[in-house]
Amino acid sequence: MSARIIDGKTISADLRGKVTDAVHRLRRDRGIVPGLAVVLVGNNPASRVYVRNKSKAVTEAGLRSFDQHMPEDVSEAELLDLIARLNADAQVNGILIQLPLPPQINADKIIAAIDPDKDVDGFHPLNAGRLASGLPGLVPCTPLGCVRLAKTVHASLAGLEAVVIGRSNIVGKPVAQLLLAENATVTIAHSKTLDLPAVCARADLLVAALGRPEMVLGAWIKPGATVIDVGINRIAGEHGRPRIVGDVAHAEARGIAGAITPVPGGVGPMTIACLLLNTLIAACMQNGLPAPKI
Numbered sequence: 025m026s027a028r029i030i031d032g033k034t035i036s037a038d039l040r041g042k043v044t045d046a047v048h049r050l051r052r053d054r055g056i057v058p059g060l061a062v063v064l065v066g067n068n069p070a071s072r073v074y075v076r077n078k079s080k081a082v083t084e085a086g087l088r089s090f091d092q093h094m095p096e097d098v099s100e101a102e103l104l105d106l107i108a109r110l111n112a113d114a115q116v117n118g119i120l121i122q123l124p125l126p127p128q129i130n131a132d133k134i135i136a137a138i139d140p141d142k143d144v145d146g147f148h149p150l151n152a153g154r155l156a157s158g159l160p161g162l163v164p165c166t167p168l169g170c171v172r173l174a175k176t177v178h179a180s181l182a183g184l185e186a187v188v189i190g191r192s193n194i195v196g197k198p199v200a201q202l203l204l205a206e207n208a209t210v211t212i213a214h215s216k217t218l219d220l221p222a223v224c225a226r227a228d229l230l231v232a233a234l235g236r237p238e239m240v241l242g243a244w245i246k247p248g249a250t251v252i253d254v255g256i257n258r259i260a261g262e263h264g265r266p267r268i269v270g271d272v273a274h275a276e277a278r279g280i281a282g283a284i285t286p287v288p289g290g291v292g293p294m295t296i297a298c299l300l301l302n303t304l305i306a307a308c309m310q311n312g313l314p315a316p317k318i
């Protein structure tokens with residue numbers, strides 16, 4: 025039997041619609057318009073596309089967009105100065121630094137300079153610590169999207185055997201923390217894991233975030249499991265045309281899993297929707313209002 029496809033496009037459109045409605049109510053009832061500043065450094069073509077898509081989504085949801093474009097050779101001091109100004113600007117509720125940054129910039133130092141209450145990417149060490157401690161805070165967007173997708177399949181994740189492949193600060197670790205907070209039994213696998221197929225075979229819920237094109241094979245997947253494929257890998261397709269694939273061998277996994285996200289059209293669209301949600305939450309927090317339950 026073929027797995028149910030978890031349609032990230034539809035699910036994210038629904039979330040964006042709900043965020044848009046909540047933003048409208050916030051403006052109408054309180055006169056507050058949440059604002060997001062996306063900082064792009066240099067001319068990396070992929071980063072430019074991401075930033076353009078984010079800005080479009082921000083405007084469509086009724087938020088204010090304060091895009092900042094700095095030259096490739098910007099100094100660390102200049103970037104820190106920009107962040108200090110954005111931290112102090114009451115109209116800016118969220119700050120996102122588009123990664124990667126050029127080599128002269130220490131990304132950790134830049135992320136640590138963002139006001140944690142405006143850290144809509146959830147990468148600030150304080151927010152990472154809050155997540156690990158089970159305290160409220162801003163949570164990274166892609167992991168949040170993964171968990172929301174899994175919850176469209178399972179009403180509760182409690183007690184599920186969850187395996188996360190990847191331990192990056194951006195995806196793997198925060199996904200694992202979120203699944204733990206949902207009372208799943210979580211295993212984190214990584215590049216030094218022995219017998220990855222055997223670890224994957226335990227998973228009722230498998231999250232693949234390793235950045236290796238189609239490495240997770242159908243035979244590794246427990247029949248009926250839910251598979252969330254975070255990977256975005258560009259490979260050469262037919263006639264040398266580039267093709268985007270995930271970290272899971274989708275065609276074969278689809279015959280074994282119970283539900284699976286496609287790539288593209290799975291986790292990707294959820295990331296932007298969760299960024300809008302985080303900006304709304306940040307604006308509410310900064311104005312002493314409860315975070316909307318969306």
Ligand code: NAD
Pocket residue numbers: 166189190191192193194195196213214215216217220233234235236254255256257291292295
């Ligand atoms: P990363 O390179 O920082 O981390 C990859 C992790 O996978 C590492 O922890 C490593 O230990 C593990 N790993 C690597 N090779 C492995 C192997 N052979 N076996 C087991 N584990 C292995 O990558 P990242 O930033 O966490 O991103 C992971 C993937 O998710 C990438 O494809 C990236 O493009 C994608 N991504 C997608 C979104 C989205 O919006 N959909 C957002 C962020 C990242």
